[in-house]
Amino acid sequence: MKKIFLVVLIVMIAYVIFVLINNDSGTIESQLVVTADQQPKNEPIDIKNNHILKPPLDRASERVTNKEFGVFITPSTSPIQPERFQGYHTGTDFEIFPEEFNQDVSIIAICTGGLISKRTVSGYGGVAVQACKLNNEPIIVIYGHLKLSSIANINDELETGQVVGVLGADKSIETDGERKHLHLGMHKGSTINLLGYVGSEPELTSWIDPCLYVCYDS
Secondary structure (H helix, E strand, O other), X not given: OHHHHHHHHHHHHHHHHHHHXXXXXXXXXXXXXXXXXXXXXXXXXXXXXXXXXXXXXXXXHHHOOOOOOOOEEOOOOOOOOOOOOOEEEOEEEEEOOHHHOOOOOEEEOOOOEEEEEEEEEOOOEEEEEEEEEEOOEEEEEEEEEEOHHHOOOOOOEEOOOOEEEEEOOOOOHHHOOXXXXXXXXXXXXXXXXXXXXXXXXXXXXXXXXXXXXOOOOO
């Protein structure tokens, strides 16, 4: 009987040890999984306010109140009424402050590069077009709704912060009847594209959101 009892006791002890080992292994594995889950994840780099480019006006962040980059505009839903355009906005609109309504509002170059075109364009009035580089890649910068006669000369090399021109008068021929504001567009590449709106969202990939670079207060 003693031998049988010892055998049973040994078997029970062995079983308890086996269970404890397995439980410990399971606990360790769970801890490893939790530890892996708790590792810090890579956060996207925030390129806003990186100051590579310069805002076209002072207090730039306060001026973006109506039409941001990529917003879909229709005559019935536009924050600006009346509205004659429809599509995805290819640029960012910078509004004036009330005290600037009857003042000359200078627009400065957001980057260094040559002024390659200035003209009157339907929907804009006066437009200045500058060729620049961003991260060593060519871009075209569009300054819309300027007083044409105020714009710098074609082929002038504009330095960052240099005056491009002044905003056109409110709802005049200088702005093609639009309110007094700046439409700033940034198009990838070296081909001039003056579209203020595109018909489909995928077309926006050819454009750059200006607020990634210039919607900060200088």
